[in-house]
Amino acid sequence: MSKLTRREVLKLFMAGAGVTLAPWPWKEAFSAAIPAAPDIVISKGTAPAQITEAAMRALGGMSRFVSRGDVVLVKPNMAWDRKPELAATTNPEVVATLVRLSLEAGAKEVKVFDNPCEDPRRSYVSSGIMAAAKGAGAKVSYMEERRFRQMDLKGEVLKNWEVYQEAVEVDKVINCPILKHHSLARLTMGMKNLMGLIGGDRARIHWHLEQAIVDLAAFFRPTLVVLDAIRILTANGPQGGSLKYVKQLNTVAASRDQVAIDAVGARLFGLRPAEMAHLPIAARRGLGHMDLTKLRIKEV
8 A cells, every 4th residue: 555645644534524625726836836937048158059058948948939840930140241250140059059959849840041131142151050050950041032022010110011921930930149239220139130031122121220120029029039149249230340349258148028138138238228229119019128127137
């Protein structure tokens, strides 16, 4: 006969006395015993793959964001024909790690694509992202002109715009930008990285840049944002072109809050979040939280 627990013995005794034991609130007790996942994780170290994986583990694991059978888009910055060390494009090891973790979480397929400012056949290769993502199991493709569709963005500035059809057909979007200087936006991070999912005359977007990138963030609403700050471009952005503009931070930050992650990026760059014109707009529109003091931040 198996050994009875103290509670089971008590139930038998109470039953004999005609007393019913109240149900144990196990759900509440179980929930209270598990600390809530942080809102933001900042992971530091010299190995990009390891700190990316550590960030996701601390955030609750990729299975918190990717479900079995999902088709996932990992959206890096591949905008320029630059090698990874020049910090104009997302670190390829960060991208590959997100691809691998998504597949391990049960994703049916992981796609990687971008609409570069320079020749995609050069940018995909020079950035190192094509080889790294394919090596991790992703389907890497060039964006085809025929697959852009006019869509209703319902934005304040961007009402209708050409959007890449595949970007809205996936189940989950993991936005994977690099933190770098931008001559017009001051910095380019998560929200601006979403410009790589649209076509049309993107130069026009810069006329009302802050509001336009918030419109894109509201339309795409990525499931997760993982900010690459392994190497950051401190000047001459967004293209860079010289190692003298590159600073090694060996940092990755991750959050499901796209406003908060851009606020973290501003802090990493030495700026106040309020100095980024798009962040107050995005916060007012309910896309996330700009005040980092009100969020749970974990460093690993």
